[in-house]
Amino acid sequence: MKVVAYSIKPFEKEFLAKANQKKHDITLISNPLSAETAAYAEGKEAVIVFISDDVSAPVINQLADLGIKYIATRSASIDHIDKGAAAIRGIKIANVPNCSPHATAEHTVALALSLSRHLARSEEYTHNFDFQIDELIGFNFHGKTIGIVGLGNTGLATAKIFNGMGCHVIGYDVVFPDDMIGIEPVTFEELLQQSDVISLHTPLNNETKHIINKSAIDQMRKGVMLLNTSRGGLIDTVDALEALQNSKIGYLGLDVYEYEKGLFFEDHENDRIKDPLLEKLMSYPNVMITPHQAFLTKEALQQNADQTINNLDLWASNKCVGDACACAKNCKTVQPELPHQST
Numbered sequence: 001m002k003v004v005a006y007s008i009k010p011f012e013k014e015f016l017a018k019a020n021q022k023k024h025d026i027t028l029i030s031n032p033l034s035a036e037t038a039a040y041a042e043g044k045e046a047v048i049v050f051i052s053d054d055v056s057a058p059v060i061n062q063l064a065d066l067g068i069k070y071i072a073t074r075s076a077s078i079d080h081i082d083k084g085a086a087a088i089r090g091i092k093i094a095n096v097p098n099c100s101p102h103a104t105a106e107h108t109v110a111l112a113l114s115l116s117r118h119l120a121r122s123e124e125y126t127h128n129f130d131f132q133i134d135e136l137i138g139f140n141f142h143g144k145t146i147g148i149v150g151l152g153n154t155g156l157a158t159a160k161i162f163n164g165m166g167c168h169v170i171g172y173d174v175v176f177p178d179d180m181i182g183i184e185p186v187t188f189e190e191l192l193q194q195s196d197v198i199s200l201h202t203p204l205n206n207e208t209k210h211i212i213n214k215s216a217i218d219q220m221r222k223g224v225m226l227l228n229t230s231r232g233g234l235i236d237t238v239d240a241l242e243a244l245q246n247s248k249i250g251y252l253g254l255d256v257y258e259y260e261k262g263l264f265f266e267d268h269e270n271d272r273i274k275d276p277l278l279e280k281l282m283s284y285p286n287v288m289i290t291p292h293q294a295f296l297t298k299e300a301l302q303q304n305a306d307q308t309i310n311n312l313d314l315w316a317s318n319k320c321v322g323d324a325c326a327c328a329k330n331c332k333t334v335q336p337e338l339p340h341q342s343t
Contacts (some may be wrong), residue, residue: 001025001316004041005048006033007265012301019305024312038062046070046315048308051077051292052265057085064089072311074304075099075295077231079204094311094324098153100300105157107294108199108229109165111253115225115288116141142166147195149188149211150202150230151177158199159183170194173202192219197227204231214239223250229294232256237277244284252287255294264292 001024005016008028020026026048031037033053041047041063049055049071060082063071070092071081076099086093114120117138125132146162148155151173159169163182171183172191191198198220202208212226213236220226226249228235237258243249257264263275281287295304307324314321 001046001312002044003027003046003048003312004029004044006031006037006040006053007050009265012305015301015305016309018302019309024309024316033059035059035062038066041068042066044068046072046312048072048074049081051075051080052261053080055081057082060085060089060091064091070094070312070315072308074308077203079231092315092321092325094308094315094321096304096307097324098307099304100295100297101153101157103297103300104154104201104229104294105161107255107290108158108201108227108253109161111227111229111255111288111290112141112197112199112225115251115253115286118285120288121285141197144168144196145170145194147171147186147191147198148183149173149191149198149200151180151183152201154230155199155201156180156183158201162197167197174207189219192216193221195224196221197225199227200230200234202230202234204233209233210236210239212236212240214242217243217248220248222248224248225251225253227253229255232258232260237281241277241280244281244287250286252281252284254281254288255290256292257289260292 003024003026005026005028008030013028016026016028027040029040031040033047033049033055035054035058038059045068047063047068050073055071068091071086072094073081074096076095076097078093078095081093083093118136122136141162142165144167146159146167146169148159148169148171151171155171156177156179159171159182162169169183170186170191171180172186172188176185186194200212202211211234217239226240235258240249240252244252257278259275259277268274282289311321311324
């Protein structure tokens with residue numbers, strides 16, 4: 001199968017090469033997919049994309065006109081792809097349904113621990129040979145109530161780590177999974193009201209966009225820790241900033257940002273004008289933001305590459321891709337997108 005892969009970072013090449021074993025003719029380019037770069041897909045059957053790519057209806061129509069039949073995304077999330085437009089043009093879509101759950105879960109807990117023990121500030125102080133500890137008082141997680149929103153693979157993996165730390169873990173999902181060992185099922189409102197720490201692990205869609213807004217924040221405990229390693233649009237950033245200002249949110253850990261498109265995964269250090277909302281967030285010492293790197297482990301990168309190539313293998317054999325199939329209605333066997341699927 002002839003394929004072009006967009007938004008390829010240098011570190012991804014070895015993982016894709018190892019997974020591919022020269023089975024498919026894949027052109028790797030660093031450019032993101034857009035209306036301007038869609039032409040690189042000419043003469044190809046499939047494109048491989050990432051969450052930062054533009055896979056909107058106009059771009060999908062360009063790809064279809066060039067003969068593209070398949071879109072494989074190197075992510076569990078598919079909200080960056082216009083599935084309806086793809087279905088109309090007969091393009092099949094596949095994702096990586098079990099995308100780095102343990103890597104993301106571990107990063108989530110790393111953010112929580114770093115915030116609670118003021119590790120960024122502590123490291124800055126010690127580098128300046130300031131060894132005072134007066135401003136570094138943290139808190140124990142043991143005995144705290146952790147609320148997990150979204151009980152897919154990543155949410156369950158995160159819950160398991162917090163369970164191991166002696167936390168009381170409660171969880172909410174539209175559909176509760178069967179394997180909720182160590183998690184008390186609650187309503188969304190109960191989770192907001194009872195949690196000392198709230199961690200988001202749900203896909204972004206019309207129902208979950210701004211699931212954390214002023215109304216939700218008002219129901220939270222004062223000084224709550226809010227973590228998001230899923231999708232930036234789950235949080236209304238302006239409402240979260242207001243809650244930081246009045247100390248309703250005591251700690252905020254983000255690996256994703258509502259307006260990260262065109263910003264994350266690139267170097268903007270020398271930009272004359274920077275995102276004012278993001279700058280304001282980062283001015284708070286109780287906020288930690290990482291650049292959408294929760295998935296970024298050697299194990300997860302290889303897993304993602306293996307699944308992506310496997311999707312191409314199945315398509316080349318004229319087979320549906322089973323659990324990875326994210327197309328609306330144009331596959332032989334349609335696997336519905338579960339409400340609790342983690343990102």
